[in-house]
Amino acid sequence: MNTQKSTSFRTRTFDFGSFFFTGVTGLATFLILAILAVILLNVVINGWPGISWHFITAGTERDMFDVKQAGVLPMIFGTTARVILMTIFVIPVGVITAIYLTEYAHATSLITRFIRGAVNNLAGVPSIVFGLFGLGFFVNFIGHQVLNPAVWGKPALLWASLTLSVMTLPVVIVATEESLKAIPHGLREASLALGATKLQTIIRIVLPQALPGILTGGILAVSRAAGEVAPILFTGAAYYMAKLPTALNDQFMDLGYHIFVLSTQSPNINKTKPILYATVLVLLLLTFALNLVAILVRAQVRRKLRALH
Amino acid sequence: MATTADHDKLNARRSIGWKGMQRGHRTHPLEWIAEKGILLVSLSAIVMVFLIFLFVAREALPVFTGQLNTASGQKVIPVADMEKLSPAELEAYLGLTPEQDAKMDADTKRTLMEVKLEELKEASTDKDTRVNTASWRYFLRPFQWTGYNKPVYIWQPVSDIQKYNIVPLLIGSLKATLVALLFSVPLALGAAIYVSQLAHPRAREWLKPGIELLAGIPSVVLGFFALIVMASVLQSVFHYQSRLNAFVAGIALGLAIIPVIFSIAEDALTSVPRSYTQAALALGSSKWQAAWKIVLPAAIPGVFAAVVLGFGRAIGETMVVLMASGNASIVSWNIFDSTRTMTATIAAEMAEAVVGGPHYRILFMLGTVLFVVTFVSNLVAGLVIMRLKSKLEGKR
Numbered sequence: 001m002n003t004q005k006s007t008s009f010r011t012r013t014f015d016f017g018s019f020f021f022t023g024v025t026g027l028a029t030f031l032i033l034a035i036l037a038v039i040l041l042n043v044v045i046n047g048w049p050g051i052s053w054h055f056i057t058a059g060t061e062r063d064m065f066d067v068k069q070a071g072v073l074p075m076i077f078g079t080t081a082r083v084i085l086m087t088i089f090v091i092p093v094g095v096i097t098a099i100y101l102t103e104y105a106h107a108t109s110l111i112t113r114f115i116r117g118a119v120n121n122l123a124g125v126p127s128i129v130f131g132l133f134g135l136g137f138f139v140n141f142i143g144h145q146v147l148n149p150a151v152w153g154k155p156a157l158l159w160a161s162l163t164l165s166v167m168t169l170p171v172v173i174v175a176t177e178e179s180l181k182a183i184p185h186g187l188r189e190a191s192l193a194l195g196a197t198k199l200q201t202i203i204r205i206v207l208p209q210a211l212p213g214i215l216t217g218g219i220l221a222v223s224r225a226a227g228e229v230a231p232i233l234f235t236g237a238a239y240y241m242a243k244l245p246t247a248l249n250d251q252f253m254d255l256g257y258h259i260f261v262l263s264t265q266s267p268n269i270n271k272t273k274p275i276l277y278a279t280v281l282v283l284l285l286l287t288f289a290l291n292l293v294a295i296l297v298r299a300q301v302r303r304k305l306r307a308l309h
Numbered sequence: 310m311a312t313t314a315d316h317d318k319l320n321a322r323r324s325i326g327w328k329g330m331q332r333g334h335r336t337h338p339l340e341w342i343a344e345k346g347i348l349l350v351s352l353s354a355i356v357m358v359f360l361i362f363l364f365v366a367r368e369a370l371p372v373f374t375g376q377l378n379t380a381s382g383q384k385v386i387p388v389a390d391m392e393k394l395s396p397a398e399l400e401a402y403l404g405l406t407p408e409q410d411a412k413m414d415a416d417t418k419r420t421l422m423e424v425k426l427e428e429l430k431e432a433s434t435d436k437d438t439r440v441n442t443a444s445w446r447y448f449l450r451p452f453q454w455t456g457y458n459k460p461v462y463i464w465q466p467v468s469d470i471q472k473y474n475i476v477p478l479l480i481g482s483l484k485a486t487l488v489a490l491l492f493s494v495p496l497a498l499g500a501a502i503y504v505s506q507l508a509h510p511r512a513r514e515w516l517k518p519g520i521e522l523l524a525g526i527p528s529v530v531l532g533f534f535a536l537i538v539m540a541s542v543l544q545s546v547f548h549y550q551s552r553l554n555a556f557v558a559g560i561a562l563g564l565a566i567i568p569v570i571f572s573i574a575e576d577a578l579t580s581v582p583r584s585y586t587q588a589a590l591a592l593g594s595s596k597w598q599a600a601w602k603i604v605l606p607a608a609i610p611g612v613f614a615a616v617v618l619g620f621g622r623a624i625g626e627t628m629v630v631l632m633a634s635g636n637a638s639i640v641s642w643n644i645f646d647s648t649r650t651m652t653a654t655i656a657a658e659m660a661e662a663v664v665g666g667p668h669y670r671i672l673f674m675l676g677t678v679l680f681v682v683t684f685v686s687n688l689v690a691g692l693v694i695m696r697l698k699s700k701l702e703g704k705r
Contacts, residue, residue, distance in 0.1 A: 021597035028499025100351035118355040124687035126625020132676040136364040227527020230627040291525040
């Protein structure tokens, strides 16, 4: 705070450099936020009229490009199903990895460095490569060569979810690790001093404290995965399905993929624009609501932990 | 006596702190099992990276070893010689599976032989059919196909003669990525400097999550926005020919990577110790001078890493370029030409490629190239950030 006083004391004359520099960088910040606002406003204004109870609950039985009849229920169902399945796979693995990294491993040991490097690299692998991996590993290898190819050797809900869980693993690990690190050491030491073993301490003391962070990680993973299309292109998404998926080896319709289909394969783009915009709005509402929850939970946790320290 | 001293040292180390709690392991076998189990699970990240490389590269392996052959230089067998062939030879010649063969009678096969003969006669008039297009010479270097008056680079996997020259795709990817970086790096860096150094702390609290909200927009939505809105607006401003091109795709890609570059650059700038700024201010510099001449140079490796990661993200982004780039595989460095990237090619063509065929394998080869490129850029960026962090923390 002292620095602020001293600068205001010093810059009594007009400082052009300061004006220019602050102006340019501030403008960049403003531009990014403005573009973000334009995108969101455009989608909300054009998409809102298309949202109705019918749109949310109707399917695409007649014609997916029919503005009056088409709905998005199968896509909402498909996206939700693949995301829930993904969460079931990714949370345990991600949390256990984070526990190993913070509670057991030495910060500088070779294995820790390898795991961290792998996590960083996993976060940067292009989503289309995850799609290829899902096709090559899950569908063609596990489905065709290990399991019964007639049942599993094709794109399926399970394969799409597994592919996505590999993709979102880093998100869960990083978020959980962050929350584990924020837990004061005193809590662990107190538990150990009372005679608890390390495992007991982790399960009874550390994990409950880290729960909000784990939840944040899960929510971030879900919001990241909900909008991804490239990884599920060859592993499970269907252009059109007459029925909702009922088994793990069914294909499914997906919100993001449906946006792609509506905007590139429509027979008359101007006519189908209303349902396109409405579908985009549904997807954005879904991911943004999740993001918002994650941000709020994280802020809450940080505040609480700051008080603890 | 040295051994007891070592023992003491060891015991002292064991009893210090949380990480040194080794005693519990001896008394409870369960603890030991749990620790090993946790270690095993946590190796899954490493295993996954390996598996990704292994299985993407496995499908592409025949391309790298040169085992693919698209040439149809089959020898012609007269119809009368049909009886002389063994069933296996006949199946191979006609391209039948044993089941199909079992279902057919001799007359059908004879008809097929005649058809095949006609096919081969027709094909042999075009010298291109005898070319094995799935080899590195045709992937990377131009070739004068029949009907062209000069050697050309062509990606045309669905045609009589499959042409797999990947140069147009490489140029397309680089072009879109370059536009994206030129657009996003100045914006993201400016914002990072502003948010971390100049903005009021209270404004910072909402500016940072605000910009990071951009990361919450799925890439398919950015692609949709570029396709439906941005393409028309930009065309009416710049008056170029094709509505969808590398420029539109690049700008939309830039929007996708701004949060990545911003977060990492902001993180690097914030991790520069406050004492640097304070010292500069104490020596009479103004706030912007401290930011520009002290903090930015100290954090420059982090900024570099941010740009490298942004590059990796941009070259691997799929949905945006698939929807907004126009997808024409032309060799041209003009950013206003319609363009086709590697990622969009994989996404658009995998569905129609025959599993195990040359087209399928070459698409996986493109995936392997993408994996290696992003792996290297991640590795470089990770190392740079790690060194920067340890350097700055050491000086704090």
